[in-house]
Amino acid sequence: MAATNAHNVAFVADTQYPDAPPPASEVGVLGWLKENLFSSWGNAALTVLSIAFLAYILPGFIDWAVMKSVWNASSLAECREIIAARHGEGATGACWAVVNERFNQLMYGFYPDELRWRPNIAFLLLVAALAPVLFQTMRPLAYAMAGLLGLQIIAFAYKTYTGAEYAIINPTLIATIAIGVAALVFQHQRGKWFYLTFAYPVIAYFILWGGVFLEPVETSKFGGFLLTMVIGVTGIAASLPIGILLALGRASNLPILKIICTTFIEFIRGVPLITLLFVASTLLNYFMPPGTNFDIVARVLIMVTLFASAYMAEVIRGGLAALPKGQYEAADTLGLTYWQGMRLIILPQALKISIPGIVNTFIGLFKDTTLVVVIGLLDPLGLTNPIRSDSAWNGIIWELYGFIALMFFIFCWGMSRYSQHLEVRLRAGDRR
């Protein structure tokens, strides 16, 4: 009856008024600040504390690491002279020149200079071998190779600028271009690329160790991130299949098999990797027939693989246990044999569930490769000692550790990001 008594009402709105804008403290930058940084007294205090912390740490750090850093010098003393000349006496800055000058050593260890194209090509092939596992088409591999090509051109430009000898036409460059072109041409034949993945261990062995028609290189020359990659990649590649078998053994209903697998897994998981490396360095030769003498890197590879497989087995066992019992029964009902059922029904699902755990194991293994320092192998951390015992770089600490930490961070963080992406991609089947 609003219309009928409109005459005795003071005012009736006959149109909708537009909404008043929200108060300035609720939208825009201010609103965001209020919502996210100063929503309560406690929050405001935390924010102020954090800002104070950042203000205390960051300016000094940036000043040291970027503003007053030196990239070109041949010794720590020269670095200090340059900094003193540029910024006055008493100024401190990062001497990244050590990374610049010892870059090759940190990457390849004592691998012979003229043969360093071989680890390069092994690395390129590793990227190519991983691409079919990581991606749906080979196009990202072509992008990756283009990026690496760009890096090499930058390196060439930098070297010629500083007046160093650098042959632009070298095996690494040719291999980069060849793999990139192959990736573009065969980008939709992902299945074919898996042959490379399976052949990779053999190829990499021949490229790195030599033999047949390549000059052999002793493993005592392996070092730096090359050694990290050799141990890490071998451990990762070998531990997955062994881990799957161990997990199946532990989850099986054959009591003796189960006891064997469980004992092995619990034993390996119960002792630190260092003790296993001690076994590699001191005991493994005792276990082999008299006269066999295989080198320390191979022994470390065996122990690291055993170590990683035990952890992998536990992760995969978790995945097997998380599957509903109906899946196992369904496989039996279809009349599949044990291995058919595992291969076609159980493992694809169990492995999918265990991806985060598997990648965590990979990351852990990759970080654990640094422990080989303890038995005297020269991985990047082990190389810091010879570098510092050189009189030119005596006393350098933060720059070396910082660089190594950054490299590990990029690798491990990249892996964990990829696993999160993979989880999302594989969950596509569960989305409705």
Place this chain on the structure above:
Amino acid sequence: MSIAAGTPPKETFRIDMLWTDERYRSLFIQAIAMMLLMLGFAWLVSNTINNLSALGKDFDFGFLSEPASYDINQRLIEYNSRDTHARAALVGILNTLLVAFLGCITATFIGVAAGVLRLSKNWLVARLMSVFVEGFRNVPLLLWILLVMAAVTETLPQPRAFRGEETGAFVATNRGIYTPAPVFEDGGWTVVAVFIASIIGIIVFRKWAAMKQAATGEQLPVLWISLGILFVPATLVYFILGMPIRLEYPTLQGFNFQGGIHLRNSLLALWIALSLYTGAFIAEIVRAGILSVSHGQTEAAYALGLRPNRTMNLVILPQALRVIVPPLISQYLNLTKNSSLAIAVGYMDATGTLGGITLNQTGREMECVLLLMAFYLAVSLTISALMNLYNSRVKLVER
């Protein structure tokens, strides 16, 4: 259709039934596995025996009772270089347990704080905690230990920098941190005994208060009474006996500080690095645990009229803990095993004594590594037994 009555045709055993017939297959496979395992073991053992006899070595733990003749600067029990290898190993084992114990406590605090703050609504704090967690999780622990060690030795002042200064209770030098040490005089241990008795008293009192609340509904001010029981008797006894515990402050004598407790660089570096590294992992566990309790639980508790802190204590925490505790304990286990990295900074833990100097001095690789593995295995199995006990206690009882 008629079937001939009588005994069914006698089934004859054929050799291929071993791997085609369900009845024999599992036994057959297991027998083969067992045989292969035995053969493998026999091969390894015979190789070892051959190798050892070729080198003229034997397998003998007698070296443990010989004098160790090396010094260990960090020790919890009396030890000097004339003591036996067994004693040295014990010192190392206690050092491992010490750093593991300290590390577990600090890592838990760091982890819980970082995990809760990472879930904070405060954008800046959440980001900072993400940086901390990702930074520590993605860089090798050994690198962190070496970095902290370098930070302690390079940035702190030398002891002689404190000459002529009033140093106070805590001194941080590049040789480590000095803290006051308690000195027990006559009756000092009585105070400690009273304090321990008060703690037992609190436990009994809380049990009694809970029973009383269950029976009558009456709530006692448990917190205040507990605090009273904790401090009042011990303080009274302390003053009645004439203050028998006093603190000994570190003082500079010559080139070094004397007195007080000396936390050496190696212990500090290991402790700090282990705590931060494991703390980052624990932070993720805590975060996942809190996120795992569905929001409906909080709402249900509010609907029942529970206040926020009681909701946290009675509804959220018990459910989150069920998710948090098992991985938390396996992190403790990891921390204990990772403490073997002590060897990189020269902290004499079990790996440094038994697997380090003793092994090198006596050349008994086999025995030393076996003993070392047995020790770590014993610790691991104990901790996982405790974890299983906890798991079975908090397991959801299903139909």
